[in-house]
Amino acid sequence: MNAILLDGSMGLYLQSKIGDLGKYPELTNISHASQVREIHAEYAAAGAQITTSNTFLVSPYRSTLAEYDITQMLMKSLTNALSAGLPIALDIGPLGRLLEPYGELSADDVYAEFAAVISAGAPVADYVLLETFADLREIEIALRAANECCSKPVFVTATFRADGTTYMGATVEQFAACANMCGANVVGFNCTLNPLEAREVFDRFKACTDIPLLVQPNQIEGAGADEFADAMMWYVERGAAYVGGCCGTTPAHIKALGDRIRDAS
Amino acid sequence: MSEKLQAIKTAVENGKVKVVAGLVEEALAAGEGAKEILNEAMIGAMSVVGEKFKNNEIFVPEMLIAARAMKKGVEVLAPALKDAGSEPIGKLIIGTVAGDLHDIGKNLVAMMIEGAGFEVLDLGVDVPTEKFVDTLKEDPSIQIVALSALLTTTMPAMKDATDALNAYRKETGRKLKILVGGAPITQAYADEIGADGYSEDAASAAELAKKALADLKAGK
Structure with a gap:
């Protein structure tokens, strides 16, 4: 078993250290750079093999609202991530605004947002990680932007409920087909579910794609790092290529998981 | 439910944003009551939409579009609702x-x-x-x-x-x-x-x- 270990949550863990993250949490890359670096370092020390940059929310749209320079923000965040000494995944989340006709954004608007972040950030990163998506059209546009604006491997995850649909109605099979068609290098799921709840979702991925799988669920509410790590081994044993944690996971979760992967191999 | 009301209900349920306003005008012209149009056709439609959403038969996009269709209808209906003394429930x-x-x-x-x-x-x-x-x-x-x-x-x-x-x-x-x-x-x-x-x-x-x-x- 040689699953590669990613890190755990940034936002919640940072909040536990510094309190309120403010209206634009990405600004912490500048205002609390030392604490952000400390977290990257803690995950590296816990055994993570890839550092995820603190850039989930960074977008041109938000840079206008919060009055930051997008290139400067990306360089600052990626420099923070680099300090951990590991390969870096440039983290990119969904835009938080919807496409036409159910929302206001045109496909071109969406493309421009992702293209700007990827063009500026990917050259400094080792991978692009598109995560927590729900809308198939937004995923497709983000993947197209990643293909056209950089040459780095692309990881893409959507966030599913236990029944294998996103809140926007995409199924595991549709998402995997989209990732395959758009040439994603790694595909998987994150957030929403904990590792005890996501087994069926994982099985459905395995049944419909040969792309290496990434599993990054949330912590198990009311349970500790060991329970999380034990539950994660179910996925490692079944061939998950990359594993890590989402909301509520900490360096302790990553350490426990890393120890188990090492013991098992 | 009358044919006119049923048409509005179906249009809202299916998120036919462009036709709802016209259907409401037609129904009012045909003498349907504003309160019935609102309660039976539109609120009735949204209740069906809500039920389908909970059963995972439809998802966020369909629900948003249905809600928008209702909004278009309510815009046309507003003056008639006011005349009829219709009040929101809360x-x-x-x-x-x-x-x-x-x-x-x-x-x-x-x-x-x-x-x-x-x-x-x-x-x-x-x-x-x-x-x-x-x-x-x-x-x-x-x-x-x-x-x-x-x-x-x-x-x-x-x-x-x-x-x-x-x-x-x-x-x-x-x-x-x-x-x-x-x-x-x-x-x-x-x-x-x-x-x-x-x-x-x-x-x-x-x-x-x-x-x-x-x-x-x-x-x-």
């Missing part, structure tokens, strides 16, 4: 808590609650705690406050807002219900922070608001 304010800029879920909840017959005042995103309390002070007809948070990191702001609303309620003795929701929120969290209700999706939120209103009327 009044609710909604907002995403301080520090959180997400509005997709909150908008959907607002639309579904409107779709259930409420008057909804949307305070927007990143709403400071004081704004919720000040709005209540300004308008004694508001019965329900709905709070949204999408980020796990803004859950504390939801607690702050709930604390302030509970303090205001205690201080004034005003009858009020506080409802909460959002991706990371659970019933346990709602109980912990002292909210009166939680729902896990927008369709259930509309039912929760109706239940909260009934509880208020029953003196609970």
Whole structure:
């Protein structure tokens, strides 16, 4: 078993250290750079093999609202991530605004947002990680932007409920087909579910794609790092290529998981 | 239900944004009552939409489009509703808590609650705690406050807002219900922070608001 270990949550863990993250949490890359670096370092020390940059929310749209320079923000965040000494995944989340006709954004608007972040950030990163998506059209546009604006491997995850649909109605099979068609290098799921709840979702991925799988669920509410790590081994044993944690996971979760992967191999 | 009303209901259910206004005009011209158009056709349609959403037969996009179709119909219907003396069933304010800029879920909840017959005042995103309390002070007809948070990191702001609303309620003795929701929120969290209700999706939120209103009327 040689699953590669990613890190755990940034936002919640940072909040536990510094309190309120403010209206634009990405600004912490500048205002609390030392604490952000400390977290990257803690995950590296816990055994993570890839550092995820603190850039989930960074977008041109938000840079206008919060009055930051997008290139400067990306360089600052990626420099923070680099300090951990590991390969870096440039983290990119969904835009938080919807496409036409159910929302206001045109496909071109969406493309421009992702293209700007990827063009500026990917050259400094080792991978692009598109995560927590729900809308198939937004995923497709983000993947197209990643293909056209950089040459780095692309990881893409959507966030599913236990029944294998996103809140926007995409199924595991549709998402995997989209990732395959758009040439994603790694595909998987994150957030929403904990590792005890996501087994069926994982099985459905395995049944419909040969792309290496990434599993990054949330912590198990009311349970500790060991329970999380034990539950994660179910996925490692079944061939998950990359594993890590989402909301509520900490360096302790990553350490426990890393120890188990090492013991098992 | 008459053919005209059924046509409106079907159009709203299927999110036919462009045809709803015309169908409402036709129905009014044919002598259908404004209240019947609203209650039976439109609110009836949104209730079907909510049910389908809960059963995973449709998803957020279809629900948004249906709500938008209803909105188009209500725009045309508004003057006739006023003439008929039709009143909303209750009044609710909604907002995403301080520090959180997400509005997709909150908008959907607002639309579904409107779709259930409420008057909804949307305070927007990143709403400071004081704004919720000040709005209540300004308008004694508001019965329900709905709070949204999408980020796990803004859950504390939801607690702050709930604390302030509970303090205001205690201080004034005003009858009020506080409802909460959002991706990371659970019933346990709602109980912990002292909210009166939680729902896990927008369709259930509309039912929760109706239940909260009934509880208020029953003196609970």
